[in-house]
Amino acid sequence: MSKNVIIVGGGLAGLSAAVYLSRAGRTVTIFERRRYLGGRAVTHLRHGYRFNLGPHAFFRAGHGWNVLRELGIPVRGGVPKVRGFGMLGTQRFKFPGSLWSILTTSLFGLKAKMQMLALFLRIRSIDPKLYASMTVREWIDANASDERVRLLLEAVFRLATYSNRPDLQGAGAALAQLRLSIRGVVYVDEGWQKIVDSLHSAAVASGVNFVTSSRVVSVDHEGGAVRGVELGGLEIEDRKDTMSLVMPDMSDPDKGTRIPADTVLLAVDPSTARELVRDVDWPETTAVMMSSLDIALSKLPQPHNTFALGLDKPHYFSVHSAWAQLTPKGGALLHLGRYGDGGTEEELEALVDELQPGWRDLVVHRRFLPAMTVSNALVQPDGVSARMKAVTPLRGLYVAGDWVDEGGILSDAAFASARAAAKAILAAG
Ligand SMILES: Cc1cc2nc3c(=O)[nH]c(=O)nc-3n(C[C@H](O)[C@H](O)[C@H](O)COP(=O)(O)OP(=O)(O)OC[C@H]3O[C@@H](n4cnc5c(N)ncnc54)[C@H](O)[C@@H]3O)c2cc1C
Known part of the structure; x- marks a missing residue:
């Protein structure tokens, strides 16, 4: 194996994997289709805000x-302290986010307070894995009878996981995230740009090469192993924060630039990964x-x-x-x-x-x-739809991002899979 690694995508996952790999002696190049790094962790400065x-x-x-x-x-x-309002119809209640506020909020009657207190204490010590085959809705059905307690549980699952799909979401991952959010x-x-900038500085210091405004359009492979990547045309971005436009490479309209590599880490979204490598059996994901x-x-x-x-x-x-x-x-x-x-x-x-x-x-x-x-991937109950692992069946191809299952959800999944991919690349020699 050569010591060169190509990383596609300069978000949190791509950047953190690059730092691990370059510090371990690999020659790392990140291709990012946008003009700037950071992906969804970017922070825009507007009038000093x-x-x-x-x-x-x-x-x-x-x-x-x-x-x-x-x-x-x-x-x-x-x-932040979870101190404020719970909004129910036109009514406003002290938000029951702590033992004290559960006891003192007028959202609940006495019976509901007792039910919520018991759940609040139980969630802190629960083993989420035991509920991995249930949906959030099934877990709530099994654990809460009071209508307002059920509404509060749905709301705090939304707050911790950003998902509003209790009928689809797996209770195991959701409970694990709820426990994490209780820890603060x-x-x-x-803004998160601070993290992006720090990762960028660390990557520069350890010698990572950056190619921005450059979209990878395919991953070449042969005989079950990665051979390199193909770059598309130059990206010109418009003024909006999130839009971009692809200009074809007019110097050679039929063929992009090919860059040989036997190790490629895709730190992109799952639909881009699917487009780049059609022969891998990518799992279906729900965003x-x-x-x-x-x-x-x-x-x-x-x-x-x-x-x-x-x-x-x-x-x-x-x-x-x-x-x-x-x-x-x-x-x-x-x-x-x-x-x-x-x-x-x-x-x-x-x-x-x-x-x-x-x-x-x-x-x-x-x-x-x-x-x-x-x-990019709602975590569903075990057996319904599994997330991808960082090591793919194609030799030399790795993935990282919030849709890759090496622990956690949201940015935690992006970081955890970046570390797992980097570790696997280093272990491969
Ligand atoms: C509204 C909102 C709120 C959020 N809140 C939280 C939160 O509270 N807590 C939390 O932990 N997480 C939160 N997140 C999620 C968090 O932002 C993401 O999980 C994290 O930023 C994902 O990083 P990533 O590197 O995996 O992916 P991305 O940031 O999506 O990076 C992928 C990069 O790949 C590039 N790319 C794609 N295709 C190509 C290609 N063909 N060639 C070259 N480059 C390519 C993209 O331009 C992008 O820069 C939130 C996200 C949003 C949108």
């Missing part, structure tokens, strides 16, 4: 935390989606309203700047979300009207991101 791509929270005890610690990359920010999350100072309204205000009209969660509707509201450095002095950055692939800007604006009246006169910048892919 740092906009992550929708609400991003870093799980403090997750795989991502361990990977970044191993790589010597600090994650700084604030740990960090809203990252300066986890969210629409997000991100708003920068010159000042927060209601400084005490920093968090609210829909109980009967899949709504999210959090003022991330209340906990992390994301704005100029006195400013505020809010994320509103609707879990799932639907939702309108108007419905999220109506929430801000209620929670932060007067906000419309204070807007510095805002954007609505409909139907974003939060995760």
